[in-house]
Amino acid sequence: MSINSVRYEKLRSTESDNYDEQESDRETPEDEEEVTVFIYQSSTHQHKVRQRWRDTIVRLTVALVLLALALSFVICEWRGCLSQENTPGDLSVTAGHSGTGKNEEGHGHHHHDEDDSEEDQHHHGNSGHHEHRHPNLYHHGVVITDSGMCSGIGREILEDGGNFVDAGLASLLCLGVVHPHAAGLGGVFSAILYNATSKTYKAIQSTCSGSSSASYGIPATLQGIKQLHSLFGNYKWEKLFSGAVKLAKDGFLMDEVLARALIRNQARVVQSNLCDLFCDGKDNVKVLGSRVANQNLAELLHHVSLNSSHIPENLAVKLAQDLAPSERQGFVEKVQQCRAEINDPLIMEKEEYTLLAAISLPSSWIISNVLERASKQNLPLWSNVDLNHSDSTYISLLTSAKLIYNHSVALENISLADLFALNPVGSHIGVLDNLGNVLIISTSLNTPFGAKQLLPSTGVILSDFDLHPADKLLLWSCPLIVKVKEDDDDNDDEEVLAIGVTGGLSAPFIAAQMIGKRVHAGKSAPDAMASPIVHLESGSPGSLLGCVSEVSHGSDMYQMLLEGEEHFRGTDRCSDDTMVSILQLHAGHVGAYGAPVAKAHTSGY
Structure with a gap:
């Protein structure tokens, strides 16, 4: 591209009041394309060097942040923490679906198993269908x-x-x-x-x-x-x-079902040899969360x-x-x-x-x-x-x-x-x-x-x-x-x-x-x-x-x-x-x- 086809504009610097503003308006031939280039100009060479270092640091920081985010996403996906599973303390696994009834026209569902393919991750029904999540499908x-x-x-x-x-x-x-x-x-x-x-x-x-x-x-x-x-x-x-x-x-950690049964039958448990398993050593039945x-x-x-x-x-x-x-x-x-x-x-x-x-x-x-x-x-x-x-x-x-x-x-x-x-x-x-x-x-x-x-x-x-x-x-x-x-x-x-x-x-x-x-x-x-x-x-x-x-x-x-x-x-x-x-x-x-x-x-x- 010919230098004659470029129009330069010098912008006001935000760093110093010593910058001058000039505008060069040159006519260009009708057969050449006009391009506007914005130049941010420093007043000194030292400032230019500092700016290059600052730009380099910014670029490196952004690159490192993006790399960290990508690695975190990969690790989290590998461990399954992005799944719908929300069952700490047990072995239960859930998957989300929409649509509850026999007459439901459409439903969406999501898979988080490692062996699922992209074809399994699909949506059924009309695009405007409001998605409901049912974790039991x-x-x-x-x-x-x-x-x-x-x-x-x-x-x-x-x-x-x-x-x-x-x-x-x-x-x-x-x-x-x-x-x-x-x-x-x-x-x-x-x-x-x-x-x-x-x-x-x-x-x-x-x-x-x-x-x-x-x-x-x-x-x-x-x-x-x-x-x-x-x-x-x-x-x-x-x-x-x-x-x-x-x-x-x-x-295992006692759940609410067993804990409630022990409370309801405490007198009979304490008076029998069941206490060997279900008592805390003080003739009291163990409570929710106790290890048995x-x-x-x-x-x-x-x-x-x-x-x-x-x-x-x-x-x-x-x-x-x-x-x-x-x-x-x-x-x-x-x-x-x-x-x-x-x-x-x-x-x-x-x-x-x-x-x-x-x-x-x-x-x-x-x-x-x-x-x-x-x-x-x-x-x-x-x-x-x-x-x-x-x-x-x-x-x-x-x-x-x-x-x-x-x-x-x-x-x-x-x-x-x-x-x-x-x-x-x-x-x-x-x-x-x-x-x-x-x-x-x-x-x-x-x-x-x-x-x-x-x-x-x-x-x-x-x-x-x-x-x-x-x-x-x-x-x-x-x-x-x-x-x-x-x-x-x-x-x-x-x-x-x-x-x-x-x-x-x-x-x-x-x-x-x-x-x-x-x-x-x-x-x-x-x-x-x-x-x-x-x-x-x-x-x-x-x-x-x-x-x-x-x-x-x-x-x-x-x-x-x-x-x-x-x-x-x-x-x-x-x-x-x-x-x-x-x-x-x-x-x-x-x-x-x-x-x-x-x-x-x-x-x-």
């Missing part, structure tokens, strides 16, 4: 329990190549360590399984009747685990135990993981060594005879759905009749309750429930008073993979901490099943699978839901509500969990009380219920401590939802 598989540690252990099994049965069994073993008041090798379990490849359903009852003593029940959990794994698992047997062994050996370890249980679990061929024989002998000599032979015989029963599930065929259950006949009868009665009486149990009539709705529902329960126990020649005397607690595991394979397990020691009898050599707590005439009703156990029929009756398009409920008297009653909310009201799984749930509680002999949960204290519904009639009173929580979960496969995603939210821990990938 995943692409591959999900586990839900009432312990974040155990849900994480189950997920790790899935990620490492184990199938849905392996993940469920590893989680069950974990619960026996971290929630020993409701689960463990000394208890029992029931389950329902769906194999999506063979389209087959199986109901599993790992329970043993006929105790050798009047003070405890016969352990059946490990026998059932062994049978389920041999028939349906594909993971190495010993690796199923690794998570539970580590927690028992190294100890069970070295003898860790040794037993490790031994069983290495010697699976002689279960239940070895188990029976090891457990019996802490019993009175007169009880040992009968105990060993009972444990050795105990096997899980694996059969076809109970099937209830309805117009809108098919219910498959691994529960007792009275429980299934309760579910069926609650649904029918609520439908005939037009009770808005599963829709948005009319606040002006909610009081009579719940009262009518409780009246119907009493009649239904009374008739169901009459089928087993058991009185309603016997039923109300039950105080079962339990825990459950739900596993669902992206093929549609599902397993729901409900487990229990019957009442909290079972027989309150810790076997010191093995660290196992025995149950108190078979000590009450109503124990055989299995109201603590409600694992269900519901096939929701589509309008075109095409079986290939049936939606499969897995429902798990623990918590004694209310379990089948709440299960019926969950089915009604999904089938009759068309609610999505998250919406069904967020809506009010009616629990049953025993009052004076022959009376039945109700408790409505999942209602915010400051809401209009809460105030309306309190002000409506004398039947309603405020309470901090429903006493039956029920947990409900729903697992759902829809549109290529697996989801798990639970209530109450504080107890429901999902972990998936």
